[in-house]
Amino acid sequence: MHITVDRDLCCGSGNCVETVPDVFDQDSRDGMVLLRISQPPEHLREAVERAAQLCPVGAIEISHRNSTD
């Protein structure tokens, strides 16, 4: 699983940080999303998918391609 975030779209709601603090963070300067890890372990998949669904602006993209290829 590979995640990308669009900081231009992000409106700093913090939902992703609330949902998976191990993966998402907010920049202390502007409150916009930051990734702690872009290839989170498989056991976080469900939580990451939930974060993407809850993002109010659709700024979180999960690509399902195998990260080892």
Place this chain on the structure above:
Amino acid sequence: MGEVASVDVTAFPAFPFIGSDDDPFIPVRDYDLKHLDESTGRIRLPFGGWAWLITKHEDVRQLLRHPGFSSDQYRPGFPVLNPIPPTREGASGLFIFMDGDAHSRFRRMLTAEFMIKNIRRIEPLIEETVNEALGRMREIGPPADLMNEFALPVPSMTICHLLGVPYSDHDFFQHHSRAIMDRNSGPAEVGAAMEALNGLLGDLITHKRTHPGEDLLSRLVTERVIPGELKEEELLSMAMLLLVAGHETTANMIGMSALALLEHPEHLDALREDPGLAPNLVEELLRYCTVVRTGLPRLALEDAVIGGREIKAGESVVAMLSMANRDESVFHDPEFFDPRRNEAHRHMAFGFGLHQCIGQPLARAELRIALVQLAKQFPGLRSETTLADVPKRHEAVTFGLGELPVTW
């Protein structure tokens, strides 16, 4: 040919809907639902014209994320739900009513302030505020009015802490912010209270230029106003927005939550035993109560398709959060209050899209702390009122209780 241009609005149900008088947890009466069916989802607006009412969870998501809809109440044709001042004077920082770059310019100055990690820092102050209010309630009663002693003071004190209003001004702030949302205040009293708060916050902003502290107003004065990026009047108007958007909503959520828990004492007991239940309980309460009952109005700037329905540029829509939060395709048995439901977090009580509530981490912290302490410190809490008798604020901007008499 499709729809004809002239529409007879008299057959459409009048909006905003008045919820059930028998039960504050029923957001829309069957009577209105039936009429809505007959009008194919169109409503009659309070100041003339009509709008599409968007009620399904997925459609509300689509609408509130769509870039073709405006939040700008001052655009001609905007579906205004509450009377608004005739000019933008004093509204220069009310970014909740702005679109595009104007909106994000202001919002981006505040997002870091409301980050979860910064809210954690003021949690001890929230706890102190909650404990003080509960202490006073215990002195006064039993019985006591939980709205007056607890639900109303906690959010306004919290905003004082956030903005950096000094303790000596808390009573003044509290008094006037309460007058703004008192249903017995006439327009003149509301105007006078707004004026008084404007004066207080204006003086405070001037003071913080030379005496900055560790608070939101000080940081914005130092980092934005002094370098010339933000006008003082814009900051003042933003501060008023935070007060207005964060006080009544949170107060009504605390009151409705307390009532929901008194109706379901087994969940109040469970919370007392295990405060770890609070986060999911709060999400379910946000869903179940949905205090922004009038929904969110928007104006279409371009043709769009929402939920398969064609909406033309110039037409109005209202995103009906309370009905989306009871959409059975997302929430199993939606009329049922279930603090353990695992889809509770999918509610849209804070809206969706670019304007989604910026204060949500703060609101969640307030609700969590308020309810846990209420459960702990008042183990014998009960109310003799009934769902039918408890006074309801149907006409207010955010729905809530006029009073919640409790004893212990």
